[in-house]
Amino acid sequence: MLHLERFLPYRLNRVAEAVSDEIRPIYKGLHGMNRPEWRVLVALAHIGPATATALCRHSAQHKTKVSRAVVALEKRRWITRDNDPADRRSEILQLNAAGHAAYRQIAGPVADADAAIQAKLAPGDRAALEQGLAALERAMGLVD
Amino acid sequence: MLHLERFLPYRLNRVAEAVSDEIRPIYKGLHGMNRPEWRVLVALAHIGPATATALCRHSAQHKTKVSRAVVALEKRRWITRDNDPADRRSEILQLNAAGHAAYRQIAGPVADADAAIQAKLAPGDRAALEQGLAALERAMGLVD
DNA sequence: CCTTGTTAGTTACAAAATTAACAGTCACGA
């Protein structure tokens, strides 16, 4: 008999959803962004100028999501597109000043909310979560 | 600066998706079920006859998802609906023989896949994951 | 009994995700 309470995908999905529910209102309330847009914004802020394919890898999203998110960010005038001299199929995307400003404005509260969630855990539990999560990421081939 | 690698919602979503990707082909391949249907099937197998509301609670899904999943399972002739003598708004749902058989057929491989994933973790990492996940579930108010 | 408010469940509509198809470009060997 399958125990839902111990069933990994069920537990992970449920807890991931609960955590997302606390973060989403921040980037949604501040600029009406959805998750794909928020992730692309974060990815661009971190890795700087990048092609759409690189953003797919770094934001762990499908190319159609990234494509539409990039269009949306472009409409907000937060990113610029430039030709990629090395490959005419792709374009170099990067945040402009307004994009960086928007990122900074959102990243603070989001980081605070993340810290608040982790602060609810006892230090030992927090360390255990970190260890277990890191191990699972390795086991699923998501890192290294 | 927000570190994606340490950002809880991102990590949880990504790892939850990776784990789901290993489980989904089983219930999808065996009977073409989607996740809401699979969850309702599991819930019904566990708690026995139940109303849709009880299935919402136990499968952690919105009532529209449950409503549609129940219709789908009904079309497969896996569940029966009976009047609830205590409340004429609701109906008592339960698996019939075919439903139980389908559940058993799927639950085995699914449990195996879950075990296989956990087997990839070192015992200490597995224990850490369990501890951290349980703590997070409590912190998010998902249990107790 | 009648309100008034709440709950169970379905359905309709809108938003989002997945899939598939596509044009343009590249890389590499024949």
Place this chain on the structure above:
DNA sequence: TCGTGACTGTTAATTTTGTAACTAACAAGG
């Protein structure tokens, strides 16, 4: 240099999900 196949990114079509409105039924107070 000419295919052939693979890759980049967008768009279209289909499916899934989420939101809101709705019907029917309950519950409690007047």
